[in-house]
Amino acid sequence: MNKSLVLVGMNVRPLARSAVAAGFDVVALDAFGLLDLPSRACCLSLAYDLGGLFPGDPDSWHTRLAQAVRSQRASSLAYSGGFENLPDLVAEMSVDCELLGNEPTSLRAVRDPSRLREVVCSIGMETPQILPPGAQPDPGLSWLRKPLKSGMGYAIEPWESTVPDDPDYVVQRWVEGIPHLASFIANGHDAQVFAVTQQLSGDPKFGAHGFAYVGNLLIPKPDTGLLESLNVLATTLTQAFGLVGLNGIDFILNGEQLSILEVNPRYSASMELVEEALAVPLLLWHTAGCRRQALPVLPERHDRNVFG
Secondary structure, three states: OOOEEEEEOOOOHHHHHHHHHOOOEEEEEEOOOOOOOOOOOEEEEOOOOOOOOOOOOHHHHHHHHHHHHHOOOOOEEEEOOOHHHOHHHHHHHOOOOEEOOOOHHHHHHHOOHHHHHHHHHOOOOEOOOEEOOOOOOOOOOOEEEEEOOOOOOOOOEEOOOOOOOOOOEEEEEOOOOEEEEEEEEEEOOOEEEEEEEEEEEOOHHHOOOOOOEEEEEEOOOOOHHHHHHHHHHHHHHHHHHOOEEEEEEEEEEEOOEEEEEEEEOOOOOOHHHHHHHHOOOHHHHHHHHHOOOOOOOOOOOOOOOOOO
16 A cells, blocks of 8 residues: 655646546645645645745746645655756655655766767767857758756747856757657656657747747557657656656657656656546556556546547
8 A cells, every 4th residue: 555655846747647646645745735736635735825925036836735744644755847956955855754656866967968869869869959058050051049947848948049057048059840759657667668659839829929938738549660760769768867867858850859858756747648648647657657666557548538
């Protein structure tokens, strides 16, 4: 039987639903305290319970949530969006409990664009070119300036000037195609892709602009060749970085050409759709993967009416 579990992230609603369905006694700590958090979870938020959403310094949300985590007495901890970029805080929060997620050393390595590029290229796959500080972007190509510690497409902008020497940003070549995400489960050695979604970014029909993330469309039957390539990649990443549990790979698909953007080494928003399709609480898989147990047998899909 599963034990008590603390969940922490900017928005833990999808993760909390999965954890409750998996049989955990859940304490959910996030920024917003959305009204549709599961009633069987104990939910605490910055907005309503922990001193206000962003009083004073808006960048303090993660440290305030980490303090709240340390005040709990749960046996296990899992994190969602935002904390993959904060390995030191993950280490602090998990001192006295089981960490159901990737270790801080894995987070540092897999979120390093240069290290990721090295591993991806080692199997003949591609990542967008990254320019070093001081370089002048080729005016015949399109370039993007991206923050290394943000999400949801926030603060990504076109870039034409000399690359600044700023460790918090990277200037990367823009790649034409459609953004996708591959979800996979890992146990430190083996990996299995279990879903592919198309990402909706900057779509004005949803009130978005630029590269802002607004959702996903679940692909019912991904191309067999695409799945084979993604499984090779997921296994390579798992063995190179020691990945465990649920993870996601952001990539651009242009015809049959893949370009790998980044790895999200935690439960991703698109996985909520996958849970509906597979009728399985993915926190069960996540827990087994983090404990380095055998990978699950993928069940029959039930997503005729699950779109996005």
